[in-house]
Amino acid sequence: MTGSTLTVEELDDRVVVTLRRPEARNAINAAMVRELHEVCTVLEERPRLLLLTGGDGVFAAGADIGELRERGRDQALQGINSRLFDRIARLPMPTVAAVDGYALGGGAELAYACDIRLASPAAVFGNPEPGLGILAAAGACWRLRDLLGASVAKQVLLAGRRLDADDAMRLGLVAEVVPTDDLLKRAHALLDRMARSGPLALRLTKLVTDAPGGHPVTDDLAQAILFESSDKSVRMDAFLAGGRS
Ligand code: COA
Numbered sequence: 001m002t003g004s005t006l007t008v009e010e011l012d013d014r015v016v017v018t019l020r021r022p023e024a025r026n027a028i029n030a031a032m033v034r035e036l037h038e039v040c041t042v043l044e045e046r047p048r049l050l051l052l053t054g055g056d057g058v059f060a061a062g063a064d065i066g067e068l069r070e071r072g073r074d075q076a077l078q079g080i081n082s083r084l085f086d087r088i089a090r091l092p093m094p095t096v097a098a099v100d101g102y103a104l105g106g107g108a109e110l111a112y113a114c115d116i117r118l119a120s121p122a123a124v125f126g127n128p129e130p131g132l133g134i135l136a137a138a139g140a141c142w143r144l145r146d147l148l149g150a151s152v153a154k155q156v157l158l159a160g161r162r163l164d165a166d167d168a169m170r171l172g173l174v175a176e177v178v179p180t181d182d183l184l185k186r187a188h189a190l191l192d193r194m195a196r197s198g199p200l201a202l203r204l205t206k207l208v209t210d211a212p213g214g215h216p217v218t219d220d221l222a223q224a225i226l227f228e229s230s231d232k233s234v235r236m237d238a239f240l241a242g243g244r245s
Pocket of ligand 1: 025028
């Protein structure tokens with residue numbers, strides 16, 4: 001499955017999506033939104049890990065400004081990007097963004113919507129939307145606060161602070177900074193690590209971690225499901241028999 005703006009590689013335990021609009025620095029246009037929704041459909045139907053990356057030294061330079069320029073109130077209320085990024089955030093299995101170069105505006109929001117981010121030393125996160133007279137309305141105003149706290153989020157959102165790879169690492173926005181040439185290899189290693197866990201356990205852990213409330217009831221319910229799974233018995237028997245993974 002490959003669209004005009006994405007390369008999509010479907011593997012047994014993961015799907016790898018590469019944003020491909022190099023002529024527009026991977027700016028997210030309507031076609032890319034549509035194709036990313038198609039990827040979501042695939043992952044909802046058959047849950048797998050997702051690795052999302054850019055190419056040519058850029059993750060994504062934001063929503064497509066040419067398209068944004070023409071949008072009015074009704075398109076804003078459709079939540080074109082916010083709904084897509086919410087859908088990505090709610091994918092059943094963990095998602096990883098491998099960020100090399102700019103992740104600005106909607107590009108940053110796409111990375112914020114993923115569960116884990118890895119960065120190259122060239123990564124730059126920022127939300128310059130107010131400079132264009134608009135709001136970062138596809139998640140940055142609340143996801144960035146959840147990820148980094150209100151103080152840093154407001155520096156990014158209100159004062160145009162850009163977070164380079166060192167900042168992102170120090171602030172916990174990214175799990176690791178790795179040389180560009182190793183970025184995908186490290187991302188795959190992280191996915192390998194997750195792929196060794198029980199898939200249902202990962203799925204329920206993500207669901208419970210993101211649950212808006214209801215703790216500890218949700219945690220107990222999820223655990224009740226997992227305690228009855230044969231995967232749990234197999235994994236614990238293997239541990240007790242001395243086979244460590
Ligand atoms: N939407 C539409 N087109 C974009 C774009 C965006 N968000 N970001 C870059 N492009 C286009 C440019 O218009 C340019 O097109 P052209 O070659 O037809 O003139 C092309 O991509 C290359 O961009 P350029 O600015 O020349 O590349 P650069 O490497 O010098 O700079 C950036 C890269 C990301 C710093 C710069 O493109 C930029 O600031 N982009 C906008 C970021 C932004 O404000 N995002 C928030 C949007 S909500």
